[in-house]
Amino acid sequence: MIYFITSDDSSYVKYKENLYDNITVLSDNKNTLNFFKEFIEPLHIVGFDTETNGLDAYKNDMVLAILGDAEHQFVIHTSKAAFIEYYICLKDKILLGHNIKFDLNMAYASTKILYKKVYDTMIAEQRIFMKSGLSASLEQVTIRRCKVFPDAMDKTIRNEFIDCNVDKFVVEPRHIYYAAGDVSSLFEIKESQIKDINKYQLEFLIYGIEFPLIHIIAKAELTGFVFDKVKWIEIYESNLEKRFLVECDLDVEIRNLRDTLLVHKPEAKLKMTGGKFDNIRKKTETHKTFNENGTTNVKDLFGNLMSTRTYTGLKKKIEFNPNNIKYSSDIQIVQLFALLSEPLLTQNDTYVVPKFNRKNKIDKSFFNFKTGEPAFNEYLSHFGQSVMRDFISLLLNHRGYSTACSTFGLSFTDKVNPITGKLHTTFRQASAATGRFQSGGGTRQPDKPNFQNIPSKAEYAIKMRNCFKAREGYSIATHDLSGAELIIMCSLSQDLKLLKIASGDIHSYVAQGCWRLIYAHRAKKLQSTFGDEASIAEFIRLSLEYIVSKTQNKDQRTNFKPMTFGTIYGMYAKKAGKTLNVPEEEGQIVIDFVKKEFPQVFKMVEGASKFAKQNGYLILNPRTKSRAWFPKLIDVIKGRIPEDDVFRHIYKELSEARNIKIQGTQADMIKETSVNLQSWIYENDFDDEVTILSWVHDEIVSEHPKWMDGKSEDWKKWNARGNYLTYNNNNYPNYAERKAQLMRDTCNKYLSNVKMDVEYDIEPFWTK
Numbered sequence: 001m002i003y004f005i006t007s008d009d010s011s012y013v014k015y016k017e018n019l020y021d022n023i024t025v026l027s028d029n030k031n032t033l034n035f036f037k038e039f040i041e042p043l044h045i046v047g048f049d050t051e052t053n054g055l056d057a058y059k060n061d062m063v064l065a066i067l068g069d070a071e072h073q074f075v076i077h078t079s080k081a082a083f084i085e086y087y088i089c090l091k092d093k094i095l096l097g098h099n100i101k102f103d104l105n106m107a108y109a110s111t112k113i114l115y116k117k118v119y120d121t122m123i124a125e126q127r128i129f130m131k132s133g134l135s136a137s138l139e140q141v142t143i144r145r146c147k148v149f150p151d152a153m154d155k156t157i158r159n160e161f162i163d164c165n166v167d168k169f170v171v172e173p174r175h176i177y178y179a180a181g182d183v184s185s186l187f188e189i190k191e192s193q194i195k196d197i198n199k200y201q202l203e204f205l206i207y208g209i210e211f212p213l214i215h216i217i218a219k220a221e222l223t224g225f226v227f228d229k230v231k232w233i234e235i236y237e238s239n240l241e242k243r244f245l246v247e248c249d250l251d252v253e254i255r256n257l258r259d260t261l262l263v264h265k266p267e268a269k270l271k272m273t274g275g276k277f278d279n280i281r282k283k284t285e286t287h288k289t290f291n292e293n294g295t296t297n298v299k300d301l302f303g304n305l306m307s308t309r310t311y312t313g314l315k316k317k318i319e320f321n322p323n324n325i326k327y328s329s330d331i332q333i334v335q336l337f338a339l340l341s342e343p344l345l346t347q348n349d350t351y352v353v354p355k356f357n358r359k360n361k362i363d364k365s366f367f368n369f370k371t372g373e374p375a376f377n378e379y380l381s382h383f384g385q386s387v388m389r390d391f392i393s394l395l396l397n398h399r400g401y402s403t404a405c406s407t408f409g410l411s412f413t414d415k416v417n418p419i420t421g422k423l424h425t426t427f428r429q430a431s432a433a434t435g436r437f438q439s440g441g442g443t444r445q446p447d448k449p450n451f452q453n454i455p456s457k458a459e460y461a462i463k464m465r466n467c468f469k470a471r472e473g474y475s476i477a478t479h480d481l482s483g484a485e486l487i488i489m490c491s492l493s494q495d496l497k498l499l500k501i502a503s504g505d506i507h508s509y510v511a512q513g514c515w516r517l518i519y520a521h522r523a524k525k526l527q528s529t530f531g532d533e534a535s536i537a538e539f540i541r542l543s544l545e546y547i548v549s550k551t552q553n554k555d556q557r558t559n560f561k562p563m564t565f566g567t568i569y570g571m572y573a574k575k576a577g578k579t580l581n582v583p584e585e586e587g588q589i590v591i592d593f594v595k596k597e598f599p600q601v602f603k604m605v606e607g608a609s610k611f612a613k614q615n616g617y618l619i620l621n622p623r624t625k626s627r628a629w630f631p632k633l634i635d636v637i638k639g640r641i642p643e644d645d646v647f648r649h650i651y652k653e654l655s656e657a658r659n660i661k662i663q664g665t666q667a668d669m670i671k672e673t674s675v676n677l678q679s680w681i682y683e684n685d686f687d688d689e690v691t692i693l694s695w696v697h698d699e700i701v702s703e704h705p706k707w708m709d710g711k712s713e714d715w716k717k718w719n720a721r722g723n724y725l726t727y728n729n730n731n732y733p734n735y736a737e738r739k740a741q742l743m744r745d746t747c748n749k750y751l752s753n754v755k756m757d758v759e760y761d762i763e764p765f766w767t768k
Contacts, residue, residue, distance in 0.1 A: 001022055001024060001071070001072050002022055002023045002024070002072075002073050002075060002176055002177070002180045003023075003024050003025075003026050003072070003073070003074045003075065004023055004024070004025050004026065004075045004077065004171070004176050005026045005027075005028050005032055005036075005074060005075070005076045005077060005081050005086075006025065006026075006027070006028060006076075006077035006080045006081055006171070007027060007028040007077075007080045007081055008077060008080045008171075023173065023176060028077075028080065028081035028082060033082075033085055033086065036067075036074060036086055036089065037089050039068075039072065039074075040067070040089050040090070040093070043069060043093065044093070044094065045069075045093065045094040045095075045096050045119065045190075046067055046068070046069070046090060046093045046094070046095055046096065047066070047067065047068050047069060047070075047073070047095075047096045047097070047183035047184070047186050047187065048065075048066070048067055048090075048095040048096060048097045048100065048103055048183070049065075049066040049097055049098070049103060049179065049182050049183050049186075050062050050064065050065050050066070050102075050103045050106045050107065051063045051064040051066075051158070051161045051175070051178075051179050052106055052161065053161055053162060053163055053164045053165075053166060053169075054162065054163065055102070055441075055444065055445050056417070056445070056447075057105035057106050057108065057109040057221075057222060058109055058417055058419040058420055058424075059417070059418070059419060060106075061078075061079070061110075061166045062078040062079075062083070062106050062107070062110060062166070063077075063078065063079070063161050063164065063166050063169055063171075064076065064077060064078060064161075064171070064175065064176075064179050065078050065083055065086070065087075065107070066179045066180060066182070066183045067086065067090070067183075068180070068183055068184075069187060070184050070186075070187035070188065071184070073179075073180035073183050073184060074086070075176050075179050075180055077171055078110070078166070079166040079167055079169075083107075083110060083111070084110065084111045084113075087107060087110075087111050087113060088111075088113070090115065092117075093117070094117045094118065094119055095115055095117065095118045095119070096118070096119045096121070096186050096187070096190060097118065097119075097120060097121070097186065098120065098121045098122045098138045098141070098182070098186060098189075099120065099122045099138075100118050100119075100120045100122075100214060101120070101214050101215075101217060101218045101221075104118070104214070104215060104218045105218050105221060105222060108218070108222060109222075114215055114218060114219060114222075115215065116212070116215045118211055118214050118215065119190060119211060120210075120211060120214055121138075121141060121186055121189045121190060121193060122136050122137075122138070122141070123206075123210050123211065123214065123429065123430050124190075124193045124197065124206055124210075125141050125193065126430035126431060127202060127205060127206060127210055127430050127435070127626070128193060128196045128197065128200065128202065128627075129629060130430070130433065130435060130626065130627060130628050130629065130664075131433040131434075131628040131629050131630070131656075131660070132629035132631055133631045136431075138182060138185075139155055141189055142185050142189065145188065145189045145192040145193070146185055146188050146189065146192075148185070157174055157175065157178040158178070160175065161175075200625065200627055201625045202624075202625060202626075202627070204623070204624055204625070205624040205625060205626055205668070208672075208675070209624065209668065209671050209672050209675055210429065210430060210671070212675045212678075213429060213671055213674060213675055214429070216674055216675065216678045216692055217427045217429055219691060219692070220427065220691070220692050220693055220694060221424055221425065221426055221427060222424070223422075223691050223693060223703075224417065224420060224422035224423055224424035224425075224693075225422055225423045225468040225469065225693060225694075225766070226421075226422055226468075226469040226470065226471060227413075227416055227422060227423045227467060227468060227469070228466075228467040228468075228469055228765075229413045229416070229467075231463070231466065231467045232408075232412065232413060232464075232467045233410065233413065235408075235463060235464060235467070236404075236405065236408070236409050236410060239401050239404045239405050240401075240405055242401055243398060243401035243402060243405060244281070244283060246394055246397050246398045246401060247281055247324070247327060247398060248281050249394055250325070250327055250391065250394050250395065250398060251277075251281055251324065251325065253390055253391045253394060254277060254325065254336065254391065255277065255278070257340055257387060257388070257391065258277065258339075258340070260387070261340050261341065261342075261387065262339075262340070277325060279323045279324055281324045286318060289311075290308055290318040291405065291406060291409055291410070291411070294307055294308050294309075295307055295308065295409070295410070295411045296308055296310075296311045297410050298311055305410060305411050305414055327395060327398050328398075328399075328402055330371045331362065333371050333395070334354050334362050334369050334371065335354075335362060337353070337354055337369075337388075338353065338354035338355060338356055338362060340388070341353055342386070342387070342388050343383075344369045344370070344371070344375075344379075345369065345370045345375045345378060345379060346367040346368065346369055346370065347367070347368045347369070347370060348367070349578070350367075352367050352369075354367075354369060373396055373399065376392050376395065376396060377396075378578065378579065379392060380392060380393075383581070397459075400459065404455075404461060404464075407453075408454075408455075408461075408464060412449065414447070415446075415447045415448070415449050417447070423449060423468065424448060425439045425440060425441070425448045425449055425450065425451045425694075426439065426440070426441050426445060426448045427439045427695070429671070432667075433628065433656070433660070434628075434660055434663040434664045434667055435620075435626060435664050435667035435668065435671075436663065436666075436667040436697060437452070437667070437670075437695040437696075437697075438450075438452065439451045439452050439694075439695075440452070440453065451694045451696065452696050452697070454468070454766075456767075456768055465765070465766040465767055465768070466763075466765040466766065466767060467765070468765060468766040469764060469765045469766075470703050470764050470765065471703065473705060473706055473714075474703050474704060474705055474706060474764075475703070475704060475705075475706055475708075475709040475712070475762050475763065475764055476693070476701060476702070476703055476762070476763060476764065476765055476766050476767070477701070477702050477703075477704060477709075477735060477736050477739060477760060477761075477762050478699060478701050478760060478761045478762075478763075478766060478767055478768040479699065479700050479701075479702075479736075479739055479740055479743055479758055479759070479760040480696075480697075480698050480699035480700075480758070480759055480760070480768060481666070481669070481670075481698040481699075481743070481747060481756055481757075481758060482756070482757040482758060482759050483502065483757075484666050484669075484698045484747075484756065485565070485662055485663075485666065486498070486499070486502050486506075487499070487751065487754055487755075487756050488661075488662045488665050488666055488750070488751070489568075489601060489604075489662055490502075490753075490754045491750070491751040491752050491753065491754045492604050492621075492661055492662065492665070493598075493600040493601040493603065493604035493605075494600055494752070494753060495598050495599070495600035495601045495604075496753065496754075497597070497598065497600075498597075498598045498600075498601055499754055501597075505549070505550065505557075506564060507557050507558075507560050507561050507564065508548045508549045508550065508557050510560055510563065510564045510593070510594060510597070511548040511553075511556045511557050511559070511560035511563075512546060512547060512548035512549075513593055513597070514560070514563075514589065514590045514593050514594075515542075515546050515548060515556060516542070516543045516544070516546050517543070517589050517593055518582065518586050518589055518590075519539045519540075519542040519543040519546060520539070520540070520543035521585075521586065521589055522539045523536050523539035523540045523543060526539065548560075559579070559580055560580075562579065563576065563579065563580070563590060563594070564594060565659075566579075567590065567591045567594040567595070568594065568598070568601055568602065568605055568658070568659075569605065569655065569658045569659045570605075570609075570654070570655045570658050571591065572587075572591075573585070573587040573588035573590075573591055574587060575587070576588070576590050576591055605658040605659070606658070608657050608658060608660075608661055609654045609655075609657045609658050611657075612630050612633055612653065612654065612657035613633055613650075613654060613657075614637075615637070616629065616630050616631075616633045616634035616637050617629045617630065617634075618630075618657055618660060618661060620660065620661045620664035620665055620668070621661065621664070621665040621668065621750055623668070623749060623750050624668045624672075626664050626665075626668055628656075628657075628660050628664060630653040630656070630657065631653075632646050632649040632650055632653055633650065633653050633654075636650065665750055666697070666698055668750070669698075669746065669747045669750055669756075670695060670697075670698055670700065672746050672749075673700065673742065673743050673746040673747065674692060674695070674700060676742055676746050677692065677700070677702070677739060677742055677743075678692065680727060680742065684725075684726075686704075689704065689705050690702060690703070690704045690705075690708075690735070691703045691704075693766075694766075699768065700739075700743070701766055702739065704735045708725070708734055708735035708736075709734060709735065709736065709762050710733060710734030710735070710736050710737070710762060711734075711762060715734060719733060719734075725738045727741065727742060728745070736760050736762050739760070740758040740760055743756075743758045744756060744757065744758055
C-alpha cells in the first residue's frame with residue numbers, strides 16, 4: 001500500500017475520485033502523524049528516498065520524501081506537509097537508500113538533522129564489485145539483483161521533477177508510483193547484497209568503514225570552504241601576467257633559434273620573417289575581456305560570467321594576439337618544429353621531422369605528432385642536448401600558466417554557493433577502481449569544483465589552496481601520510497631493504513647503481529670490439545666512481561624518478577630505454593638492477609599479477625578484505641573470449657594488478673581513519689566545532705577552533721590552564737598532534753614490520 005501525505009485538498013479529491021486502490025491519500029494532520037509513528041516504531045530499517053527539483057541541497061528543494069518498507073511506503077508531499085515531524089520519527093533507525101548521501105543532504109537542508117546510521121545499496125554494490133565495470137545505478141542494480149527488466153522501469157518520470165516549482169507542482173499518480181517503487185525495491189537488493197558481503201567477508205569494510213563514512217562525507221559537502229575571492233583573483237591576474245611574460249620569452253627564443261638554425265637556409269628563413277614571428281607581442285583589451293576557455297570577465301544581470309558567445313553574439317572564437325605565435329595551438333607548435341627542421345615524437349613513438357605539403361600545411365599522410373606534456377618530457381630525456389630544450393621548457397611553463405588561467409580563472413569564483421557564500425563539492429567515495437575518493441560535479445554540477453584537482457606545488461599554483469579558508473576563529477589542519485605508497489609496498493612485500501634505502505634517497509641510489517652497471521656494460525661492449533682504449537678506460541672509471549645525488553648529476557636523479565616504481569609496476573625494457581634515452585638492452589639493465597635490489601617487491605607484485613590472471617580478482621589487504629575484479633581476465637578464465645582477442649586489455653589489467661593493492665590499501669586506510677576521527681569528535685562532543693572538510697588521496701583536511709591549534713593566542717591561554725585533549729588514555733597538547741597520532745594508529749593496523757608517519761600543517765587556510 002502507498003500512503004500519499006499532503007495538505008493539498010485538490011490532490012485529496014483527485015485520488016479519491018479516481019479510485020486508485022493501492023494509493024491512500026492522507027491529510028497532513030496529527031492523526032496521520034500518529035499513524036505513521038505506529039507504523040515506523042517496530043521497524044529496524046526504513047527505506048528512504050527523495051525526489052527533488054535539482055541536485056544542490058541549498059539551492060534546490062524536495063518535492064517528495066519517501067519512507068517505508070518493502071510492502072508499505074509513505075510518499076510525503078514535502079511542500080504541503082510538515083516533513084520534519086515525520087523525519088524526527090526516524091531517530092535510532094537505519095535508513096536504507098541508494099546513493100543515500102544525496103538524500104541526507106537534501107533532508108538536512110530542510111530539517112538541520114543529519115542521520116548517521118545508513119545502509120546504501122549503491123556503495124555496497126560498488127565495493128562488492130569494485131573495478132568490475134558493472135554499473136551501480138539503481139536501475140541496473142535492480143535489474144541485476146531483482147531480475148527486473150528495463151522495460152518495467154520508466155526512469156523518464158524523474159525528469160518531470162527537475163526545475164519544477166515545488167509550490168505549484170501537481171503530483172500525479174505516476175509520480176507517486178515511481179517514487180514508492182524505488183524504495184520498495186531496496187529491501188530485496190539489500191538482502192541479495194548481504195549474501196555477497198558475507199560470502200566475500202566484507203562486513204568490516206562495508207559496515208565498519210564505508211557506511212559510517214557516508215554521513216561524514218555528507219557533512220563535509222554541506223559545510224564547504226570559506227573562499228577568498230579577492231586573493232583568488234589576485235593569483236589569477238598574476239598568472240595572466242606571468243603567462244604573457246613567458247610568451248614574450250618564447251618569442252625571443254624562437255627568433256634566436258630561427259637566426260641560428262636557419263642561417264644557411266634563407267628560403268626557410270623567409271617563411272618566418274615579416275609576420276607573426278617578428279611582431280612585438282602586446283597586451284590588448286581582448287586579454288582583459290576574454291578567456292581561452294570560452295568565458296569572459298564580464299558578468300550578466302545575475303552576477304555570472306558571460307560566455308564569449310553570449311557577450312558577442314557570435315559563434316566565432318576570439319583570437320588572442322592573432323599577429324603573434326599562438327603557443328597553445330598544437331598545429332603551430334608542429335609548424336615551428338617543421339620550419340626549424342627539428343624532430344617530434346609521433347603517435348608511433350618514433351621521432352620524425354614534420355614536413356609541409358604543397359599547400360604549405362603539415363603533411364599528415366604518414367605521421368601524427370604528439371605535443372602533450374608527457375611527449376615533451378620524453379623528448380627532453382631523449383634529446384638531452386637538443387637546441388629545442390630551452391624552448392620546450394618555456395613551452396611547458398606556459399602551459400602550466402594557461403591551465404591555471406583557464407581551469408582556475410575568474411570563472412572559478414562563480415562556483416561559490418549564493419546561499420552559503422562558500423565553495424562546496426560533491427564526493428564519490430567508492431566510484432574509483434581503487435576505492436579512492438573522487439570529487440567534483442562534472443557537467444551535471446559545474447558549480448561543484450574538483451577539490452582533488454586544486455594544485456599545491458606547481459609554480460603557477462602557489463597559494464591557490466590558501467584561498468580555501470577556515471571560518472573566523474578556526475584553523476585548518478592539513479594532515480597527510482608520509483611516503484604512503486612506499487611504506488605499504490614495504491609492508492606487503494616485507495622487503496625491508498627498500499624501506500631502509502627509501503629512508504635516505506632512493507632515486508639517487510637506484511640511478512647511481514644503474515648508471516654504473518650501464519657504464520660497465522659499455523666498457524665490456526667496447527672491449528669485445530677492440531674499441532678506443534681511452535673510452536674503455538673512462539667507462540670503467542665511471543662504472544666504479546659515478547655519483548648521482550641531489551647535487552651531483554642531479555639530472556640523472558630526476559630522470560630516474562619514474563623508473564623505480566615504473567619497473568616494479570611492469571615497465572618493459574623498451575620503455576625504460578626510451579625514458580632514459582638509452583638502447584633497449586641498457587633499459588633491461590635498469591630493470592634487472594631494480595629487480596635484483598628489491599626481489600621481495602617483485603615477488604609481491606608479480607604474485608599479485610599471477611593470482612589475478614588465475615582467479616580474476618585480488619584481495620587488497622587482510623584487514624578489510626577489499627576486492628578488485630578484473631573483467632577481461634574473468635572473461636578469459638571462463639572461456640568467453642580467447643586471450644589473444646583481448647591482449648591489450650589483459651596486459652592493462654595485469655599491470656593494474658601489480659599496484660592496485662597499494663593504492664587500494666591506502667584508500668582503505670584514509671577512510672577508516674576518517675571514521676575513527678569522527679568517532680573521537682562525537683565522543684568528546686566536538687561535532688559542532690571540529691569538521692572534516694576534504695580528502696585528497698592520502699590527505700585529510702579538517703577545521704577546528706583556534707584554541708586547539710597549538711600556535712594561536714587562544715591556544716596558549718587554553719594550554720596555560722593545564723588543558724589537553726585525550727585519546728587512548730594519552731594526553732595531547734593540541735588537535736594537530738592528536739589527529740596525527742590517530743592517523744598513525746589507524747594506518748599501522750594495515751602494516752606489518754613497518755610504521756606509517758604523518759606530516760601536517762596548521763593555518764587559517766588549506767595548505768601543503
